[in-house]
Amino acid sequence: MKPDCGGNGSALRLEGLAKSFYGHLGIGRTVAVEKLDLDVAPGQIFGLLGPNGAGKTTTLKMILGLIRPDRGTVRLFGRPPSDPAARARVGFLPENPYFYDYLTAEEFLDFYARLHGIPRAARRARVADLLARVGLLGRERTPLRKFSKGMTQRLGLAQAILHEPDLLILDEPMSGLDPVGRREVRDLVLAQRAAGKTVFFSSHILQDAEMICDRVAILVKGRVRFEGAMGDLVSRKVLWYEVAVTGGPPGGLPGEMLSSAGAEALFRVGDVEALAGLLTSVQAAGGQVTSVWPRRETLEDLFMREIASGPAREEGR
Amino acid sequence: MSASEAPRGRPRPGALDAVFAIAVNTFREGIRDRILYLLLAFALLLIGASRFLSLLTVGDESKIIKDLGLSAISVFGLLTAVFVGVSLVFKEIERRTVYTLLATPVSRWQFVAGKYAGLLAMLATNVVLMSSVLAAILLFRGESPLPLVTAEFLILVELALVTAFAILFSSFTNPILSAVGTAAVYVAGHLSWSFDLLKKRLPPGAGRTLCDVLHAVLPNLDRLDLKTAAVHSLPLPPGEPLWGALYGVAYTVAVLLLSAWLFSRRDFP
Numbered sequence: 001m002k003p004d005c006g007g008n009g010s011a012l013r014l015e016g017l018a019k020s021f022y023g024h025l026g027i028g029r030t031v032a033v034e035k036l037d038l039d040v041a042p043g044q045i046f047g048l049l050g051p052n053g054a055g056k057t058t059t060l061k062m063i064l065g066l067i068r069p070d071r072g073t074v075r076l077f078g079r080p081p082s083d084p085a086a087r088a089r090v091g092f093l094p095e096n097p098y099f100y101d102y103l104t105a106e107e108f109l110d111f112y113a114r115l116h117g118i119p120r121a122a123r124r125a126r127v128a129d130l131l132a133r134v135g136l137l138g139r140e141r142t143p144l145r146k147f148s149k150g151m152t153q154r155l156g157l158a159q160a161i162l163h164e165p166d167l168l169i170l171d172e173p174m175s176g177l178d179p180v181g182r183r184e185v186r187d188l189v190l191a192q193r194a195a196g197k198t199v200f201f202s203s204h205i206l207q208d209a210e211m212i213c214d215r216v217a218i219l220v221k222g223r224v225r226f227e228g229a230m231g232d233l234v235s236r237k238v239l240w241y242e243v244a245v246t247g248g249p250p251g252g253l254p255g256e257m258l259s260s261a262g263a264e265a266l267f268r269v270g271d272v273e274a275l276a277g278l279l280t281s282v283q284a285a286g287g288q289v290t291s292v293w294p295r296r297e298t299l300e301d302l303f304m305r306e307i308a309s310g311p312a313r314e315e316g317r
Numbered sequence: 318m319s320a321s322e323a324p325r326g327r328p329r330p331g332a333l334d335a336v337f338a339i340a341v342n343t344f345r346e347g348i349r350d351r352i353l354y355l356l357l358a359f360a361l362l363l364i365g366a367s368r369f370l371s372l373l374t375v376g377d378e379s380k381i382i383k384d385l386g387l388s389a390i391s392v393f394g395l396l397t398a399v400f401v402g403v404s405l406v407f408k409e410i411e412r413r414t415v416y417t418l419l420a421t422p423v424s425r426w427q428f429v430a431g432k433y434a435g436l437l438a439m440l441a442t443n444v445v446l447m448s449s450v451l452a453a454i455l456l457f458r459g460e461s462p463l464p465l466v467t468a469e470f471l472i473l474v475e476l477a478l479v480t481a482f483a484i485l486f487s488s489f490t491n492p493i494l495s496a497v498g499t500a501a502v503y504v505a506g507h508l509s510w511s512f513d514l515l516k517k518r519l520p521p522g523a524g525r526t527l528c529d530v531l532h533a534v535l536p537n538l539d540r541l542d543l544k545t546a547a548v549h550s551l552p553l554p555p556g557e558p559l560w561g562a563l564y565g566v567a568y569t570v571a572v573l574l575l576s577a578w579l580f581s582r583r584d585f586p
Contacts, residue, residue, distance in 0.1 A: 021586060058586070064420045066585040084422035092420035098412045100342070102349040114338035115421045117330030159417060169420075 010075065011167050011198040012040040012063065017072035019058055032058040034222040036072065040200055040215075042166070045193050047209040048202040049299075050219035051307060056202035057095060059219070060171050063200075064092055076167065088116070091165035095172040095202075097156035101145035105136055105155055108144060109162060116163040130158040135184065150181045157188060168192055170201035174208045186212050210234065210299040218306050225306040233302055238294040241275045243267045247287040254278050264290075335423045336431040343435025347401055348442075356400075357443060360393035364450050379460060380548050386451035387468055387544045394444055394476045395503060402436050402483030403495040416585060425581040429484060433573060436480050444473045467558050468547035474565035475541040479503050481572035488580040505531075506538035536568050 017036040020029050033055040040046045050056050061067040063074050065081030079086035099108055109127040118126060131137055134154040139147075147155065153176070160168055168189075174182045182205075189199050189212055203209050209216060210230070217227040226233065243255070246264045255267040255278045269275050275292070282289055330338070347353060367385035371378040409415040409432075419428065448469045452462035482502045486495035509532055516528035540561040546553055 061416075061585065064416075066416060066419060068584060084424055087420060088422040090420065092417055094413060094416045097417065098414060099417075100346065100414060102346050103342075107345075111338060111342050112417075112421065115330060115335055115418070115423050117334060117422070156417075 009041065010039050011042045011044075011077060012038070012046075012200055013073075013075045014038040014059070014063070015073045015075075017059070017062060017074065018070050019055075019062060019067060020070055031222050033062070033069075036219075036222070036224060038217060038224070038227070040167075040198060042198050043193065043196055044214045045189060045199045045212050046201070047213040047216040048200065048219060049204065049206065049209055049216055049303065050202075051204060054219040055222040056219055057171055058222075060092075060169055060202060063169060064090070088163070089166040091160035091163065091168045093153075093156045093160040093168075093170045093173055095175065096149075097152055099144050099152065099155065099159075101143065104141050104143055105131060105147075106140040108155065109158060112159050112162055118163065126162065130162060134158045134188075149176055150178065153177060153181065154184070157185065161188075161192070165197065167198045167200065170199065172203055173201055174203060174205045182208060206299045206303055216299070218303060220307055225309070226302070230299075234297050234299055238296055240295050241269050241271075242293045242295055243269065243275065243278055243289060244291040244293075245282050245287050246290050253281050253285065330422065332427065335427045336434060339418075339423070339428060339431025340434035340438060343405060343432050344438045345435075346405060347435065347439035350401060352404075353397060353401055353439070353443075356393050356397050357446065360389045360443075360447050361450050363389040363393075364447060364454065368454060379455075379458065382454060382458075383451075383465060383548045384544070386447075386454070387465065387472070387547065390444060390447045390451070390469060391472050391475070391544065393447070394440060394472060395479060397443055398436070398440060398476050398480045398483055399496050399499045399503075401439070402480045403487050403492045403499065405436065406432055406484060406487035407492040407495070410585070419585070425583075426577040429488065429573065429577040429580050433481065433484050433576075436484075437477055440476050440480060441473060444469060444476070464550065465547050468543040471541045471543050471558060471561060471565070474562050474569075475538055478506075478536055478538070478541070478565050478569045478572070481569045481576070485572050485576040485579070488576045488583065502535065503538065506536045507542070509535050509537045510539065537564075541565050 014036050017033055018031075019033045020031045022029055036055075036059060038046075038048075048056050048059065058067060062069045063076070063081060065074075065087070074081050076086040077089055081087060103111065106127055109130060110123055113123045113126060128140075131140060134157055136151065136154055136158070139151065144152070144155070153173070157170075157173070160170070170185075170189075173185050173189075177185065186208060189201070192199050193214075213230045215227070215229050216233060218225045242258070244264065244266050245253070253265075253267065255269040255274060258266045258268050260266070267278060269278050279289060364386045367382045367389075370385060371381040374381055409418070415428070419425065448462075448465070451465070455462040455465075479499060479502065483495060483499045486498040490498070512528045512532040512535075516525050516532075519525050519528065541564075543553070543558060543561075545551065
């Protein structure tokens with residue numbers, strides 16, 4: 001008998017997951033995912049980050065049972081994705097979703113509510129509540145062919161949380177959205193966590209991930225390059241300060257001048273003492289400081305470093 | 318409570334609830350498809366015009382109307398089964414709507430069964446509509462449409478079988494090959510007697526075995542074709558329509574089981 005790979009307490013557990021694709025007639029092998037191990041605890045927001053073609057979507061599809069892995073196991077709350085009872089606890093939003101254009105928003109959500117076995121009496125109220133929640137009130141009877149990309153994405157999110165899943169899986173949920181739409185997705189993801197749910201999403205938009213993730217994994221060429229808690233991954237230490245100055249003569253001020261245009265200049269200083277020195281000098285020269293920006297390491301810095309570095313996996317704890 | 322325990326009171330659809338929901342959705346898509354209306358309009362036009370076409374030909378006017386009417390139901394039903402049947406399954410895959418659908422607690426077999434049931438409901442509506450127009454024309458002429466009902470029912474059984482092949486091909490290949498394959502099964506199914514004939518002219522060996530295999534594997538659609546008998550009021554062996562229908566249903570179920578098995582092994586990259 002095979003050992004239980006569920007890992008008691010894991011919302012999602014991947015062990016040794018691998019998948020390759022073959023070209024026509026089996027010629028030309030492309031490795032999409034290689035030896036992927038991940039463990040997502042309940043109640044976390046987990047970001048699977050990586051450049052395009054890193055294997056993020058393939059991983060999500062293996063998690064949902066849309067693709068069978070060549071090797072390895074997937075466990076959703078201890079059950080394989082082929083088990084409908086496991087998928088009943090999961091909500092999924094694919095990348096750039098497309099839904100039946102001949103249905104209206106209301107008909108579409110009602111259809112999915114039926115697939116999830118939500119009783120007739122509860123369906124109507126649930127659908128109306130969801131449409132309000134994702135900002136599609138007044139669009140109930142609009143055919144989906146008339147929906148914009150942003151509206152389709154909102155409807156996709158409504159579909160994903162329709163049955164109040166314990167695990168929400170989102171493939172590039174922010175991609176193609178305007179800043180308002182991205183903010184709404186972030187709020188929705190945070191609301192899921194506040195309700196005790198788990199969210200697992202893929203993204204290449206790092207700022208969004210940085211704002212909401214508890215934990216991230218960086219996937220490059222099908223391998224996890226880095227995995228750890230967000231707070232451990234990105235140092236909160238200030239690396240340097242960038243100071244914008246106006247009015248004074250930029251020459252002769254301490255610090256490295258990064259750029260200047262007319263009476264405005266941007267300086268970089270390494271620490272608090274140097275910053276104090278620069279501020280004093282600006283004041284003495286009759287200029288004004290318009291902004292001081294402490295520059296910390298961002299997820300993007302880490303991301304770029306990991307992509308550029310070798311294949312070894314680090315574990316941030 | 319541990320997270321790996323069974324879902325807590327989460328509503329689960331019954332096995333047939335999901336099939337029914339998918340069937341209703343497929344039916345809804347079918348009846349909102351313009352191709353269907355185009356085909357239906359042509360068929361109804363032809364059935365309606367049979368009264369006038371019969372005036373242009375020599376022969377029994379009533380028989381020509383019945384013959385044209387039944388042929389129109391059969392041919393336009395076939396075109397619907399091939400084009401709408403193939404495109405409805407393929408569209409789910411090509412437009413990736415199948416991703417979110419199969420991520421729900423719906424099993425692959427339920428998807429295949431639901432798609433098929435929806436298509437069948439659409440075809441049945443079509444056949445009933447076309448038969449009603451034909452019946453109205455016959456009643457207008459003072460003739461009973463009842464002798465045609467058995468033939469019309471067997472046309473529906475034949476379409477059910479052809480649609481199962483449309484689903485089978487769609488579960489593993491592209492729509493063009495699926496449409497060609499389904500049409501080929503229809504044609505070969507009506508020529509299955511020729512394999513027996515060919516076998517008698519071949520020397521013993523591989524050729525004969527191939528004829529036997531094809532004769533056994535391909536559906537014998539002539540068993541479901543009672544058009545000529547109905548038009549000319551020919552006697553049928555007792556129970557033949559019933560056995561023909563059972564044969565068609567059994568064959569359909571077998572093809573659907575194979576489709577569900579193929580679909581359950583499929584990846585959606």
